[in-house]
Amino acid sequence: MAVHSESTKTCASCGREMQWRAKWAKNWDAVKYCSDACRTRGVTTQDRELERTILTLLANRAATSTICPSDAARAIGGEEWRDLMEPARRAARRLVVAGEVDITQRGQVVDPSTAKGPIRIRRHRA
Template identity: 60%
Template sequence: MTDEDERQTEQRLERAIMDLLERRGPTATICPSDAARAVYEGDDDGWRALMEPARRAARRLVTAGKVQITQSGHPVEPTKTHGPIRIRRAR
């Protein structure tokens, strides 16, 4: 995958995160896997390779003030997360 392909994929992941959140209630959360599945174009488990790019996309959206990353329902510093995360609209 070229650098340009990676940039396009990460932009698609950012859009997928925002689109998925827009379709849900104002307090709803999504998993990064939801965005990875939305962007992946195959029928197999290839979306799993997009998990870390989806997490990076979420971190960029946190920096832009658009979303929050949460664990156990509480906002967390994106660089200090370990384990499963959820993404919600910024409050």
Template identity: 50%
Template sequence: MEEAIPEALRRELMSERETAATPARLQDARVALGEDSKAGDRARLAATVRALLWHRRPESTICPSDAARVVGGESWRELMDVAREVAAGLARDGTIVVRQRGEDVDITTAAGPVRLARGPKWDPAGRIDPLA
């Protein structure tokens, strides 16, 4: 599975170049793949969450560990706390919602596994600020 996620992002990056999709989606794919050497782990995790959610049906979810696996590779577990912190920020601004057992939760107080979904301020046109 770890290889499938970056491959999906590579496909996103290539398809964005070919289809002239929004610059924010293209930038998210670049940052998630590590092509922006200035982007730190937090920026890469946020970009990866957004890019992965673009590859799912609108009602689908991802796990914070999916983003951590893309950014951290074999050391992904070391990024889980940071991935949850980044998800908390994305949830605060409404880009995503955090769910546990199908219910919206506050990731800062939720114990155990959570899922991330598109939030009320998710921009269907993909104009989300890639540095948010």
């Protein structure tokens, strides 16, 4: 059995790391989403707006500052911002993959695929 040279990818919707699976052997190069839920959800205009908002909020702060995903959710959602928390976290994970931001907990960069609990977002530092 051949081992695929690229054993991990990132989901285009949620930004989490996907591991190679035998059921994807025939079409691994075409696999974009980690689950049926992510395939159905895709990336919406609201998701792109959250990404732009995160980058704008960070650009308007000091280079060492961080934001909470709720800052972006509040900027877009107003009174209904709580429904945008998970989409804001997904947007942040996609921005990590793009190399734009880092996700931190207690000041330390964490793996966005496995981070649980409160997170902060900061500009990527080389």
